[in-house]
Amino acid sequence: MAKFISLNDRLYDCLLAVSLREPAVLRKLREETAEHEMAGMQIAPDQGQFFALLVELLDVTKALEIGVFTGYSALSVALALAPEGKLVALEINEDYAAVARRYWAEAGVDGKIDLRLGPALASLDGLLAAGQADSFDFAFIDADKANYAAYFERCLALVRPGGLIAIDNVLWNGAVADPTADSPDTRALKAFNEALADDRRVTISLLPVSDGLTLARRRGAQ
Secondary structure, eight states: OOOOOOOOHHHHHHHHHHHOOOOHHHHHHHHHHTTSTTGGGSOOHHHHHHHHHHHHHTTOSEEEEEOOTTSHHHHHHHHHSOTTOEEEEEESOHHHHHHHHHHHHHHTOGGGEEEEESOHHHHHHHHHHTTOTTOEEEEEEOSOGGGHHHHHHHHHHHEEEEEEEEEEOSSGGGGGGOTTOOOHHHHHHHHHHHHHHTOTTEEEEEEOSTTOEEEEEEOSOO
């Protein structure tokens, strides 16, 4: 028997009321971003808190993010990192990054974050060329869906054995289960999900968090 619960607005508000511990600077960033025309790209606050918990559980000292937007997820991770921890954050849009930078500075974590502007694949290949394979503890993919498979392959090379890769939007508002949904992004996500289901290089769990979040733990030597 299937066991799951649908979250309506009332139940989700209850969830936040009894579990969310959102620092004021994160709430302020979330509220500002809610006014942005692309506000739907921001992760949910409970997802940010979940990432902070993962950072603590994994004792992350080196993290990677692909797709920063206005910086909520990066700020969630950076606040949870130890003082010596570092986050390499990849973003292509300078206007989005300007908002992120402002809040990172306000939170006092801008020194932990290495922001790299430009196409993410080029930045990832640059990290590999610089000898940073097997050195990241945690990676988060939340960028253009057409390149998810390519981002994942780079992340798999960059995270250490035992490291964790989180991939956002894998349920795509339910479109991945709709046989009539045929947008390029939907096709890309369907293909990515199907390939990852059979990928024995990782241990996976797809969680119905926000718009769907897959966690993939890298197994031993490739």
